[in-house]
Each structure stands twice: as structure tokens, then as C-alpha cells.
Amino acid sequence: MAEDLRDKLGAQHLPLRDQVLAALRTAIIDGDYLPGERLTEDRLAEDFGVSRNPVREALRVAEAEGFVVILPRRGAVVASPSSGTIADMFAVRERLEALAARLAAERASAADVAALRALLDQGREATQRQDLPRVAELNSALHLRILQISGNPWLSSIAKSLYLHVQWVFRLGAAERAPHSWAEHIQLVDAIESGDGDRAEQAALAHLDAASAAAYENAEGGYGAAH
Amino acid sequence: MAEDLRDKLGAQHLPLRDQVLAALRTAIIDGDYLPGERLTEDRLAEDFGVSRNPVREALRVAEAEGFVVILPRRGAVVASPSSGTIADMFAVRERLEALAARLAAERASAADVAALRALLDQGREATQRQDLPRVAELNSALHLRILQISGNPWLSSIAKSLYLHVQWVFRLGAAERAPHSWAEHIQLVDAIESGDGDRAEQAALAHLDAASAAAYENAEGGYGAAH
DNA sequence: TCCGGACAAAGTGTATACGAAGAACAATCT
DNA sequence: AGATTGTTCTTCGTATACACTTTGTCCGGA
Numbered sequence: 001m002a003e004d005l006r007d008k009l010g011a012q013h014l015p016l017r018d019q020v021l022a023a024l025r026t027a028i029i030d031g032d033y034l035p036g037e038r039l040t041e042d043r044l045a046e047d048f049g050v051s052r053n054p055v056r057e058a059l060r061v062a063e064a065e066g067f068v069v070i071l072p073r074r075g076a077v078v079a080s081p082s083s084g085t086i087a088d089m090f091a092v093r094e095r096l097e098a099l100a101a102r103l104a105a106e107r108a109s110a111a112d113v114a115a116l117r118a119l120l121d122q123g124r125e126a127t128q129r130q131d132l133p134r135v136a137e138l139n140s141a142l143h144l145r146i147l148q149i150s151g152n153p154w155l156s157s158i159a160k161s162l163y164l165h166v167q168w169v170f171r172l173g174a175a176e177r178a179p180h181s182w183a184e185h186i187q188l189v190d191a192i193e194s195g196d197g198d199r200a201e202q203a204a205l206a207h208l209d210a211a212s213a214a215a216y217e218n219a220e221g222g223y224g225a226a227h
Numbered sequence: 228m229a230e231d232l233r234d235k236l237g238a239q240h241l242p243l244r245d246q247v248l249a250a251l252r253t254a255i256i257d258g259d260y261l262p263g264e265r266l267t268e269d270r271l272a273e274d275f276g277v278s279r280n281p282v283r284e285a286l287r288v289a290e291a292e293g294f295v296v297i298l299p300r301r302g303a304v305v306a307s308p309s310s311g312t313i314a315d316m317f318a319v320r321e322r323l324e325a326l327a328a329r330l331a332a333e334r335a336s337a338a339d340v341a342a343l344r345a346l347l348d349q350g351r352e353a354t355q356r357q358d359l360p361r362v363a364e365l366n367s368a369l370h371l372r373i374l375q376i377s378g379n380p381w382l383s384s385i386a387k388s389l390y391l392h393v394q395w396v397f398r399l400g401a402a403e404r405a406p407h408s409w410a411e412h413i414q415l416v417d418a419i420e421s422g423d424g425d426r427a428e429q430a431a432l433a434h435l436d437a438a439s440a441a442a443y444e445n446a447e448g449g450y451g452a453a454h
Numbered sequence: 455t456c457c458g459g460a461c462a463a464a465g466t467g468t469a470t471a472c473g474a475a476g477a478a479c480a481a482t483c484t
Numbered sequence: 485a486g487a488t489t490g491t492t493c494t495t496c497g498t499a500t501a502c503a504c505t506t507t508g509t510c511c512g513g514a
Contacts, residue, residue: 017497040464040465050497052499053280053496053498054497056280056284057287060284060288063288066384072241072242072505073467073504074505074507085380085381088381092323095326098322099322152318155315158319158385242467244467268495278470279469280470283496299476299496300476300477300495301476301477302494456513457513458511458513459512460510460511461511462507462508464508465507466504466506467503467504468504471498471500472500474498475495475496477493477494479491479492479493481490483487484487
């Protein structure tokens with residue numbers, strides 16, 4: 001048993017615990033494991049075809065990242081993001097991405113800007129094709145790229161983590177909302193290219209405000225689970 | 228062997244891994260383990276008087292928190308914060324604590340303000356006594372309290388983590404710089420009490436700017452290690 | 455019926471041992 | 485000297501064992 005998944009995972013030469021962590025994260029984000037669901041070590045070990053050790057190590061990190069909650073002597077359960085934390089997450093993201101936009105504007109090379117423009121083009125195209133999953137993917141890619149261009153590793157890693165959680169909440173809320181106006185993205189990249197930090201920061205703030213409003217409205221109904 | 232430390236740690240009923248993690252963190256922050264130093268599992272297990280399992284789990288979390296770097300098949304070494312990351316950390320902290328100050332101003336209860344005032348008093352007193360360690364401790368307590376009052380768990384946990392790293396860098400830089408002007412703290416608490424979010428945010432920014440400048444100047448000489 | 459305690463089951467927390475594989479370093483050989 | 489080969493250290497993953505908690509169940513008695 002368990003050979004099937006192990007082979008699938010074991011193809012690469014990454015430590016198993018990292019593969020388990022990645023698999024666990026995506027399983028949670030994709031809703032395969034729902035908020036409140038119990039994650040016993042044995043069960044996860046079997047699901048991923050590994051022994052308890054890699055699972056345990058992955059669980060500790062997942063806890064630190066906020067995807068699971070571990071109760072002493074009781075084990076792990078999938079965390080339950082409440083609608084309160086959506087607002088909290090966006091409040092933090094807004095500050096962080098505004099800073100990222102400013103730094104990116106101040107530091108972006110021509111190649112950086114070109115890469116952003118390329119993403120913008122692909123996004124426009126995907127939007128026309130109504131390929132929503134692809135648009136969402138490009139949306140993430142754009143934001144992550146700006147983070148990277150900012151050159152601040154702390155900013156980058158923290159915002160990346162927040163971004164994952166935002167995606168998680170979105171997935172749970174069934175509504176696959178049409179990703180927020182691509183026009184805002186264009187203004188943001190324009191601002192970054194101009195090298196004007198203030199302008200870039202304002203553009204980021206405006207974008208995040210709009211996204212936050214939409215997200216909050218979308219999630220208002222509640223998104224199941226979470227007892 | 229190892230019974231001595233185990234007894235010391237095992238007094239409470241927290242999972243061993245958490246105790247190991249806490250001990251590891253403080254050991255790194257206090258400079259007992261220096262940047263670049265190699266941390267083999269066996270060695271840590273012996274140092275803390277536990278088996279390798281809790282150590283491994285603690286190491287993974289410590290890696291996620293940025294205190295150690297794990298090289299596949301090579302093991303863990305204490306991370307080496309460079310002077311570049313000091314500036315990066317302060318850039319993020321500035322945004323985050325500004326937000327925290329604003330939220331705290333908007334949400335602080337009378338009891339919250341009273342608690343802050345109490346810390347302020349103790350700080351003034353400790354400053355007069357020239358009890359620098361105590362002042363540093365109160366300084367942390369004040370910032371952490373404001374974070375907590377902000378009521379945003381994401382903000383709180385992220386900033387807390389950043390704060391630990393800032394302390395770490397400070398400890399490494401031998402100079403136990405006189406903690407930045409307590410007067411700035413008073414202005415910050417005044418602003419929070421007033422309930423004026425803008426004013427609180429400005430006060431936080433001013434404080435962080437000053438602290439950042441001092442820290443950067445202090446660390447400029449370089450603080451050993453960091454290859 | 456409802457309460458309370460004994461009892462069993464499940465699962466975590468920790469320790470230990472073992473084998474495989476990678477990395478670093480020393481010794482050896484050409 | 486330079487390349488190659490071994491040796492050693494250590495991580496990585498597996499397996500196993502066992503104590504201890506928590507939880508749930510069952511049963512007898514008020």
C-alpha cells in the first residue's frame with residue numbers, strides 16, 4: 001500500500017516533510033480538508049504514504065503558518081478562518097503591499113517592468129477568453145512578482161503567507177468571484193514603472209481597498225464549516 | 228545523564244517540542260548559539276536532555292520563523308542576519324506598528340490605556356534607576372501590549388515575530404544602546420488614549436523612525452559572524 | 455430516567471533503534 | 485600534485501514500543 005502516492009511524491013529529491021507540507025497546504029486551501037476537520041497523524045501518514053515523522057514535522061510548520069491548530073494531547077484540526085480574520089488579513093496586506101509597491105517603484109529594473117507587463121498582457125488575454133482560473137493564477141503571479149521586486153525578504157515572505165490564506169478563504173467561499181478589475185493592475189504597474197513611490201503606494205492601496213471590499217462582501221454569507 | 232535539564236524543562240506539562248523551541252529561540256537570541264554555528268540534532272538533543280524527535284520538530288518551526296537555516300542532508304545552522312535585513316525588518320515593522328497604533332487608538336478601552344500608563348510609569352522609574360535590562364523588557368512589553376490592543380491577531384503575531392528578530396540583532400550588536408527616548412512612548416500612549424487614529428499612527432511612525440535610525444547606526448559596525 | 459464511575463479505545467508524546475543516502479574530509483594511488 | 489577512493493558524520497525516513505490523556509461506552513444503582 002501507499003506506494004502509489006509515495007512514488008508520485010518521491011519523484012523529486014526534496015525532503016519528504018516538505019512535500020508533505022506542500023501537499024497538506026494545498027489540500028487545506030483546496031478544501032479537501034475542511035475547517036474543523038480532524039487530522040490525525042496516522043490518517044495523514046496514510047493519505048500521503050509516509051510514516052508519522054514527516055507528517056509530524058509538517059504539522060508543526062503548518063501550525064506556525066496558521067493552517068492548522070494543534071491541541072495538546074488532542075491532535076491537529078484544520079484552522080477555521082472567521083469572517084473577522086478576513087478583514088484583519090486585508091488590513092495587514094494593505095499596509096504590506098503598499099510598502100511593496102513603493103519599494104518596487106524605487107527599485108524596479110527595466111527587466112522587472114517588462115516581466116510585469118508580460119503578466120499584464122497574459123492577464124488581459126485570459127480575461128478575454130473568460131479563463132477565470134488562469135486569471136486568478138496570473139493575479140497571484142503579479143502580486144508575488146511585485147513582492148519579489150521589492151527586494152525585502154521579510155515583506156515578501158510575510159505577504160506571501162498572507163496571500164495563501166486569502167486564497168484559502170476565497171476557495172472556501174464557493175463564489176469564484178470574477179477577479180477584481182484588471183485595470184487597477186495596469187495602473188499599479190504604470191506607477192511602478194514611473195519610479196514614483198508615492199504614486200505606486202496609492203495605486204496599491206486603491207487596489208487592495210477594492211479587493212477587500214469585494215472579498216468582504218463575498219464572504220459575508222459565511223462559508224460553511226467552522227463550528 | 229541529561230536528567231538535570233530534563234527535570235528543569237519537564238516541570239511544566241507543555242509538550243517537550245515547545246519547550247525545546249522556546250529554549251532554542253532564547254539561546255539563539257541571547258547569543259548562546261552564534262550565527263553560522265552548526266546545530267546538529269544530536270547536540271541539541273543532548274543540550275536539552277531530550278530525544279531527537281522533539282528537537283527535529285522544534286528545528287522545523289525555528290526554520291519557518293527564520294532563526295535557523297536548514298540545508299538538506301547537512302543539518303541546521305543558526306541564521307545570519309545581515310545589516311541589510313535590519314533595514315528590511317524595520318521597514319516592515321514601521322508599517323505594521325503604525326497600523327497597530329491606529330487600531331489601538333480606535334479600540335482601546337479605559338483599562339487598556341491604564342495598563343499602558345502603568346507600563347509607562349514603570350519604564351520611567353526603571354530609567355531613573357538606570358536599570359537598562361528592565362527598561363528593555365518594559366519597552367518590549369509596551370509594544371506587545373499595543374499590538375494586543377489592536378485586536379488583529381495576524382498583525383499581532385507577525386509583529387511579535389519581527390520583534391523577536393529585532394531583539395536578536397540588538398543582542399548581537401554588543402552595544403546595549405540606551406533604549407530610545409521614553410518620551411516618544413509617552414506621546415504614543417497619549418495619542419492612543421485620545422482615540423485619534425491618525426495621530427497614533429504618526430506617533431508610531433516617528434518612534435519607529437527614530438529607533439530604526441539608532442539601530443542602523445548602532446549595527447553599522449557589523450556584529451561579527453554572518454559569513 | 456438519569457447519574458456516576460469503571461473500563462476500553464483512540465491518539466498523541468516521547469524514546470529508541472536501524473538502514474539508507476548525502477556531504478565533507480582524509481588517505482591513497484597514479 | 486591531482487584525481488580517486490574510503491571513511492566518517494549526520495540527516496532522513498521508517499518502524500516499534502510504551503506511557504499518558506482524552507473520549508466514549510457501558511453498566512449498575514438511586
